Amino acid sequence: MKTVFPRPEGGLLAVAGSDVAFPVRRIYCVGRNYADHAREMGDTGREPPFFFAKPGDAVLSIADGETGAMPYPPRTQDLHHEIELVAALGSGGRDLTPEQAAACVWGYAIGLDMTRRDLQGEAKKTGRPWEVGKGFDHSAPIGPVHPVAATGVLTRGRIGLTVNGQDRQSGDLSDMIWTVPEALAYLSTLFELKAGDLVFTGTPAGVGAVRPGDLLQGSIEGLGTLQVRIAT
Template identity: 45%
Template sequence: MPDLFAAPDLPRLAVRGSADRYPVVRVFCVGRNYAAHAAEMGNEVDRDAPFYFTKSPFHVALTGATLPYPPGTQDYHHEMEFVIAIGAPIFQGTRDAAGAAIFGYGAGLDMTRRDLQGAAKDKRRPWDLGKDVEGSAVLAPLTRAVDFGPVADQRIHLTVNGEIRQDAALSEMIHDCAGIVSDLSKFYHLAPGDIILTGTPAGVGPVVAGDVLHGEVTGCDPVDLTLT
């Protein structure tokens, strides 16, 4: 039977050195995975296990996008993140299985309506209005894990209008990539098409219309966003 309307296509990420594309089916995000960022937000970190929130895949924007400042907020924040892309099914997997299930890595932005997120926290409500925002997951092309090599002390940083805002090393993550994938697989049947934003380092802050954001992770293609 015919659909009542045309459904949108899934976003697809380029893969470095290949004509292949990686369809994004689900977007998971890790909260408070850098101690300095947790501290700047006035939060404790949970070293026992990560915690998660999600974004719609239809809220993904590709690097280089020019997007409007979102409605309903006066405090839109940048959060630069390292991205994991899953390449094989995994459920209740060990760390070794989790590492083997990773297809590749990338650079991304978790854009956040901070004022709405704060209001939700105050009322003990979900963060959806603050986090699951149209165009709020800005993603660069992926680098295959075999080409990226071991995740260690690679630099992750972000500039706004050419000025450094965030600057850290991946080794500062509280929960590493294999640990995150293994833990998340306790709760979901992870599969190709699932991506995970692994948390942001310290230095998050507001952006306004006209700002140009540029983020890099050593070994990955950069991520760029312009707000209008």
């Protein structure tokens, strides 16, 4: 069918050790999924998971060994970093069990959920949606997708972030309140999951502000590192 203008291309991610790309459909994010970060943001205990979304074209794909350049976004004075394990889905469905959801994971990547914290805070106070705080252009820097066939299922391992060489965030994947299969299963009761979906699975405590010129280096055991420079 003809279109009134060329169909926009979606985001593409590199696949580690391959010349093929992973096409992005949607980006979902699990909120407050590490106990220490949940306490940091005011939650206690094991509350039911909640989710928000970013546009699929918000990805900033960064090849292995490269330093990505993320423009400092407009209308904010408080840009925050959040290092996360990203689950990349190769299949999906509705009302999945955790076992079925686990089988949908095609691979994993290191991602940054960049947040205009001041705009998010204003939205929270007025009961408005978070999109301006979470879903802006280039708000999802992501490294290469590592196939689960190569990494195995990731349930534990160090996750951390440094800014200009100084430690900011540190935790372990085993600290998640909701495991990746549990979070995906819950998410599938709200949306039909499909191949190409990315799910950011939460961040440890220690989120904080970055400024133009800062160098962010995120790492997850088994996935290597992700480097991003905040540009002007």
